Amino acid sequence: MAASSSCSSLPIVLLLLLLLLIDLYSFFALLASSSDPQMKTLSHLLLLRSLVLLLLFFLLPEVVLGWTSPERRHCGSTTIGSILIGLPGYLSCYNFNNGSHPLFQHLGARKSPRHPDFKHKRLLESLWVDSWLNPSWVKEKMASMTLGHIQSGDGLRSRVPDSFCNGDKLSKLCEEGRLKEALHMLELMVQQTTSPPIHAYVCILKGCSRRKALAEGKQLHALIVQSVLDSNIFLANTLVHMYSKCGSLLDAHKVFSNMPQHNVYSWTAIISAYADSGEVEEAIDLFQKMQDTGLAPDKVLFVVVLKAYAKCGCTEDARELFDNMSERDVVSWNAMIAGYAQNGLGKEALALYEQMKQEAVQPDNVTFVLLLKACASLAALEQGKQLHSEIIKRGFQSDVVVGNTLVHMYAKCGCTEHGRELFDNMSERDVVSWNAMIGGYAQNGLGKDALALYDQMKQEGMQSNNVTFILLLQACASLAALEQGKQLHSEIIKRGFQSKVIVGNTLVDMYAKCGCTEDARELFDNMSERDVVSWSAMIAGYAQNGLGKEALALYEQMQREGTKPNEVTFISVLSACAHSGLVDQGCYFFDSMCKNHGVTPTKEHYACMVDLLGRAGCLADAELFINKMPIQPNSVVWMTLLGAARNHGHAEIGRRAFDRVVKLEPKNAAPYVLLSNIYAAAGKKDELAKIRNQMKEAGVKGMPQLDRS
Numbered sequence: 001m002a003a004s005s006s007c008s009s010l011p012i013v014l015l016l017l018l019l020l021l022i023d024l025y026s027f028f029a030l031l032a033s034s035s036d037p038q039m040k041t042l043s044h045l046l047l048l049r050s051l052v053l054l055l056l057f058f059l060l061p062e063v064v065l066g067w068t069s070p071e072r073r074h075c076g077s078t079t080i081g082s083i084l085i086g087l088p089g090y091l092s093c094y095n096f097n098n099g100s101h102p103l104f105q106h107l108g109a110r111k112s113p114r115h116p117d118f119k120h121k122r123l124l125e126s127l128w129v130d131s132w133l134n135p136s137w138v139k140e141k142m143a144s145m146t147l148g149h150i151q152s153g154d155g156l157r158s159r160v161p162d163s164f165c166n167g168d169k170l171s172k173l174c175e176e177g178r179l180k181e182a183l184h185m186l187e188l189m190v191q192q193t194t195s196p197p198i199h200a201y202v203c204i205l206k207g208c209s210r211r212k213a214l215a216e217g218k219q220l221h222a223l224i225v226q227s228v229l230d231s232n233i234f235l236a237n238t239l240v241h242m243y244s245k246c247g248s249l250l251d252a253h254k255v256f257s258n259m260p261q262h263n264v265y266s267w268t269a270i271i272s273a274y275a276d277s278g279e280v281e282e283a284i285d286l287f288q289k290m291q292d293t294g295l296a297p298d299k300v301l302f303v304v305v306l307k308a309y310a311k312c313g314c315t316e317d318a319r320e321l322f323d324n325m326s327e328r329d330v331v332s333w334n335a336m337i338a339g340y341a342q343n344g345l346g347k348e349a350l351a352l353y354e355q356m357k358q359e360a361v362q363p364d365n366v367t368f369v370l371l372l373k374a375c376a377s378l379a380a381l382e383q384g385k386q387l388h389s390e391i392i393k394r395g396f397q398s399d400v401v402v403g404n405t406l407v408h409m410y411a412k413c414g415c416t417e418h419g420r421e422l423f424d425n426m427s428e429r430d431v432v433s434w435n436a437m438i439g440g441y442a443q444n445g446l447g448k449d450a451l452a453l454y455d456q457m458k459q460e461g462m463q464s465n466n467v468t469f470i471l472l473l474q475a476c477a478s479l480a481a482l483e484q485g486k487q488l489h490s491e492i493i494k495r496g497f498q499s500k501v502i503v504g505n506t507l508v509d510m511y512a513k514c515g516c517t518e519d520a521r522e523l524f525d526n527m528s529e530r531d532v533v534s535w536s537a538m539i540a541g542y543a544q545n546g547l548g549k550e551a552l553a554l555y556e557q558m559q560r561e562g563t564k565p566n567e568v569t570f571i572s573v574l575s576a577c578a579h580s581g582l583v584d585q586g587c588y589f590f591d592s593m594c595k596n597h598g599v600t601p602t603k604e605h606y607a608c609m610v611d612l613l614g615r616a617g618c619l620a621d622a623e624l625f626i627n628k629m630p631i632q633p634n635s636v637v638w639m640t641l642l643g644a645a646r647n648h649g650h651a652e653i654g655r656r657a658f659d660r661v662v663k664l665e666p667k668n669a670a671p672y673v674l675l676s677n678i679y680a681a682a683g684k685k686d687e688l689a690k691i692r693n694q695m696k697e698a699g700v701k702g703m704p705q706l707d708r709s
Contacts, residue, residue: 401432
């Protein structure tokens with residue numbers, strides 16, 4: 001823009017120069033040829049006009065070119081300086097042959113005005129270093145540049161600070177994880193009084209976030225404070241994000257609290273930090289505080305808070321927030337669907353997907369992964385098949401994550417053959433694919449198939465992980481396959497997975513279920529780290545093998561060592577009491593579970609108590625206990641009572657339990673078998689015939705297998 005202006009002003013400058021020469025010639029001619037006072041006055045007027053023309057001659061380029069930058073002094077003249085130096089000095093500062101600024105010549109820029117120093121990245125507008133028409137951001141960028149010593153042919157980059165030249169190298173170091181070298185380079189730039197651009201700090205901060213490099217992040221934070229940049233809101237937001245990703249929530253909160261002002265991105269950073277750290281209530285509290293300040297959340301923050309509501313089980317609040325969003329994209333829908341799926345509300349997740357389709361929002365691969373998980377939790381095979389068809393139509397089946405979730409869904413729904421067919425036809429398989437199929441076999445009681453698939457996995461060179469071994473150990477436990485379990489144990493030790501708590505817990509469970517309680521206890525005692533699951537597994541192992549006293553002794557040791565029991569622990573303890581006939585102790589633990597440990601009894605705990613009373617022959621007490629339950633008893637509870645009635649030959653209580661089970665599960669053959677055995681043992685042939693007819697009328701498949709003992 002400036003160069004083109006200089007070209008258009010050249011004729012005017014030449015015209016001024018011509019008029020100046022004519023006036024000077026006329027002045028001297030009149031002064032020499034006449035002594036008339038009027039002529040002398042005229043000559044003085046010509047001299048005055050010459051001075052005005054001379055002044056215009058110097059001021060016109062100044063106005064047209066806007067040459068007011070510090071580089072003007074490098075040419076050796078200011079406006080007044082040019083007048084003092086004279087015309088030769090002034091002409092040396094302009095090259096009228098090409099109309100370009102002398103600075104462009106020194107920088108080695110192209111001489112044509114059609115080739116500017118810069119071009120706007122988006123608008124493609126030409127920008128020159130010294131143009132008065134430059135936007136403010138260009139002026140700020142130019143102000144950060146120092147002219148220094150410029151030699152002809154060095155090019156424009158020669159006068160740009162090292163921070164610009166080293167930007168690419170700094171980014172490369174961060175991408176490669178060489179954060180210490182990147183920090184050292186930045187420190188040198190600061191020591192050399194070069195002001196590194198903000199993006200240099202941001203680049204390293206992001207590298208620290210990716211690598212979870214807290215020490216380097218804190219070192220950079222100190223450098224930011226030293227450079228008096230800690231008040232920069234963009235840098236502060238990035239610092240909060242970095243500390244969050246590095247797991248230092250306290251430091252993230254300190255940075256946020258010390259910020260002089262907060263924008264939406266600041267609140268998003270700190271709320272995300274709390275949500276990602278599992279501090280969901282604090283995240284929601286911060287969201288409410290942000291709203292109190294008058295700031296309106298954007299859709300990114302809405303999704304963050306939506307996920308936090310979902311994590312803490314506040315699905316109703318989350319849905320209200322979702323419904324009130326002014327703009328919803330696929331990420332918002334996925335967050336709400338995930339909230340339902342994670343809280344066991346698979347039906348609501350599937351219903352929301354139907355609404356999503358009605359509003360013409362296009363699902364992505366994440367949507368289908370979430371929906372398939374919802375189908376798996378519900379064992380909703382038909383809906384899963386429908387989703388599978390949509391996945392094929394949209395071309396997502398080749399996505400390995402979608403494929404893995406499909407295998408998992410079919411396995412969870414009991415269709416292991418369909419899952420295996422899908423698994424075999426996958427174009428790409430990773431360790432998760434193999435784990436999904438192995439887990440499907442193990443969960444459906446097909447332990448041998450799980451172990452066979454593991455052999456194939458090794459033959460194909462696929463590396464297993466700790467999840468693989470956990471699933472295989474579960475398969476061995478279901479089969480009581482001790483030898484295969486021991487072989488897996490050896491592989492686990494070789495691979496270094498035994499130190500993982502979850503693997504150790506599964507090993508304890510496997511040995512206990514295979515009847516090797518001594519081996520299980522030895523492994524338990526040698527664990528370098530134990531959690532509540534470890535204790536619960538060992539207590540359950542004792543209980544399953546009829547060692548109730550040992551189970552209760554271990555429970556007491558658990559409390560002495562300060563490990564807080566959970567709901568699973570109490571299921572193991574109550575089971576141990578039931579198998580050992582310890583009725584009084586079982587009733588005590590059931591009462592203390594809620595009063596002393598804050599564990600709310602579930603249907604599984606009530607079933608354990610019914611089993612405890614039933615095994616001890618207290619059938620009337622067991623039935624009364626069920627009738628007083630504060631929650632609706634399920635079929636498992638009534639089946640437990642029916643089983644106890646069969647063991648003790650109590651036909652009347654057995655019949656009442658049978659009626660309750662049949663109402664809940666009319667197609668289940670198991671209650672017919674148990675009641676038939678009760679009547680057969682009591683010699684009640686008429687009642688036995690009635691049960692068989694009732695079974696036929698109900699369309700229940702499978703004839704009762706009578707107990708001949």
